Amino acid sequence: MAASATYVAILLLVIGNLAASLSDVAVKLLDGDVSTFQYVFVRQLLSTLVIFPFWWRQKPSQKKLYNPGLNLLRAQLILIGSGCMVIAITHLTLATANAVFYAAPLLMLPLAVLLLGEQITWQRVSAALFGFIGVLVVLRPSEFHWAATFALGTTFTLALFNVTARKLPTEQTIVSTLFWTSLLSLPISAVLAFIYWAPISTGQMMLILASAGLILSYNGLAVMAYRRAPASHISVAENSGLVFVVIIGVIYFDEVPDWLTLIGIAMIVLPLIPWKMLLKAGGLNYLLRPKPPSDRRKNITD
Numbered sequence: 001m002a003a004s005a006t007y008v009a010i011l012l013l014v015i016g017n018l019a020a021s022l023s024d025v026a027v028k029l030l031d032g033d034v035s036t037f038q039y040v041f042v043r044q045l046l047s048t049l050v051i052f053p054f055w056w057r058q059k060p061s062q063k064k065l066y067n068p069g070l071n072l073l074r075a076q077l078i079l080i081g082s083g084c085m086v087i088a089i090t091h092l093t094l095a096t097a098n099a100v101f102y103a104a105p106l107l108m109l110p111l112a113v114l115l116l117g118e119q120i121t122w123q124r125v126s127a128a129l130f131g132f133i134g135v136l137v138v139l140r141p142s143e144f145h146w147a148a149t150f151a152l153g154t155t156f157t158l159a160l161f162n163v164t165a166r167k168l169p170t171e172q173t174i175v176s177t178l179f180w181t182s183l184l185s186l187p188i189s190a191v192l193a194f195i196y197w198a199p200i201s202t203g204q205m206m207l208i209l210a211s212a213g214l215i216l217s218y219n220g221l222a223v224m225a226y227r228r229a230p231a232s233h234i235s236v237a238e239n240s241g242l243v244f245v246v247i248i249g250v251i252y253f254d255e256v257p258d259w260l261t262l263i264g265i266a267m268i269v270l271p272l273i274p275w276k277m278l279l280k281a282g283g284l285n286y287l288l289r290p291k292p293p294s295d296r297r298k299n300i301t302d
Contacts, residue, residue, distance in 0.1 A: 005228045005229055006228075006229045006233050006234060008228060009224075009225040009226070009228040009229035009233075009234045009237075010225070010229075010234050010237045012221045012222075012224050012225040012228070013221065013222065013225045013234055013237035013238060013240070014237050014240045015221055016217065016218040016219075016220075016221030016222050016225065017218065017237070017238060017240045017241030017244060018240070018241075018244050019214040019215075019217040019218045019221070020214065020215060020218040020241055021094075021098075021241050021244035021245045021248060022210075022214050022248075023210070023211040023212075023214035023215045023218070024089050024094055024097075024098065024211075024245060025094070025248055025252070026207045026208070026210045026211035026214065027039070027085070027086055027089045027090065027207075027211055028089055028090065028094060028253065029207055030086075030090070030204060030207050030208070031090065032087075032090045032091075033204065034198075034200060034204050034208065035193070035196040035197070035198055036083045036086045036087060037083070037189065037192035037193045037195070037196045038193045038196065038197060038198070038200065038208075039082075039086055039208055039211075040079055040082045040083055040086070040189050040192075040193070041186070041189040041190055041192070041193035042193075042205075042208045042209070042212065043082065043208065043211065043212040043215070044078070044079075044082075044182055044185045044186055044189050045186060046209065046212040046213070046216070047178075047182040047212065047215075047216060048179065048182040048183050048186060050216055051175065051178050051179045051182060052179065054175045054179075055175050055176060055178075055179035058173065058175060058176065061171075062173050062175075062176060063176060064171075064172075064176070065172075065176070065180050066168075066169035066171055066172045067167075067168065067169055067172075070164060070167060070168065071168075071177070071180050071181060071184055072184050073164065074161055074164055074165070074181050075180075075181045075182075075183075075184035075185040076185070076188065077157045077160055077161045077164075078157075078161065078181060078182075078185050079185050079188060079189055080153065080157050081153070081154045081157035081158055081161065082154075083150075084150040084151070084153035084154040084157070085097075085101070085150075085151075085154045087147055087150040088100070088101075088147050088148070088150040088151035088153075088154060090147070091145065091146075091147035092145060092147050092148065092151060093249055093253070093255040093257070094245040094246070094248060094249040094253065094255060095242075095245055095246045095249050095255060095257045095261060095265065096138055096139070096148075096151070096257075096261065097147075097151050098241065098242055098245045099134075099135070099138045099242065099261070099264060099265045099268055100135055100138065100139065100148065100151035100152060100154075100155055101151065101154055101155055101158065102239075102241075102242055102268050102269065103131055103132065103134075103135045103155050103268055104155045104156075104158040104159040104162070105159070105162075106127070106128045106131040106132060106268070106271065107128075107155060107156060107159040108159045108162055108163050109124055109125070109128045110128070111159055111160060111163045112163055115163055115164070115167075116163065116166060116167075127271035128271065130267060130270070130271055131267060131268050131270075131271045133267060134263075134264045134265070134266070134267025134268040135264065135268060136264075137260055137261075137263055137264030137267060138260075138261055138264035138265065138268070139264075140260065165177075174223065178219070225237075236273050239269050239273070242265060242269060246265070
């Protein structure tokens with residue numbers, strides 16, 4: 001039963017990462033013809049409207065906004081990260097931009113130490129350094145593109161967004177957190193969108209709505225997945241998103257990554273894989289473990 005739930009959770013995460021990858025494709029197809037501020041505003045407005053009914057059905061105590069300052073900060077991190085993401089995906093290949101985005105869990109380690117006072121082992125430090133070297137391999141400072149700065153901006157804001165989530169009051173539900181974060185991001189995004197507003201075609205609006213809907217789909221599927229199985233058992237499935245963007249980039253945008261980019265991607269992904277859990281799940285621990293004396297005697301008699 002547990003194994004079945006784990007497999008279902010992994011499938012949900014893979015489907016969710018496919019949706020997130022297709023959201024990036026929609027942004028890529030916009031090709032910078034729509035103001036970044038317009039994209040972010042429409043995306044956050046749709047998120048707020050979709051989450052509102054779920055927030056409204058909660059008990060009054062669950063609807064309450066706790067720690068407004070922290071929620072406001074996290075809302076602005078979404079705005080900054082989303083804006084940087086649009087610029088990065090527009091001007092970089094899908095593989096390069098997403099490879100940098102995937103370094104966010106590695107960047108969370110030093111942030112957790114600085115902001116939360118957490119203790120980390122030398123193994124985790126080594127894994128993080130290995131992953132950061134992978135980022136440098138992907139970006140190659142000698143061939144550095146200015147848009148890579150925005151990819152790093154998305155990575156930093158995402159890592160900070162995830163780390164600050166640990167400081168959220170336990171009384172605030174996940175639905176309320178999503179709703180208030182989306183709602184608090186609207187005032188500034190609306191002002192910026194108004195200032196830089198330009199006519200949007202029907203096709204462009206459809207791409208923006210598709211991107212926003214696909215990201216919401218990923219968020220919903222991820223919540224369903226992590227409720228079904230422990231994160232340590234299924235988080236490796238998150239890496240499927242990087243595989244999807246590489247394949248899509250090659251087929252539809254003629255973005256064939258060179259061998260250095262592939263090596264860098266591998267260096268970023270490898271530290272994120274729970275190898276011990278995979279070995280245990282695959283039964284390899286049993287195969288590699290020395291056999292007890294009784295088993296050895298049996299082999300000799302056989």
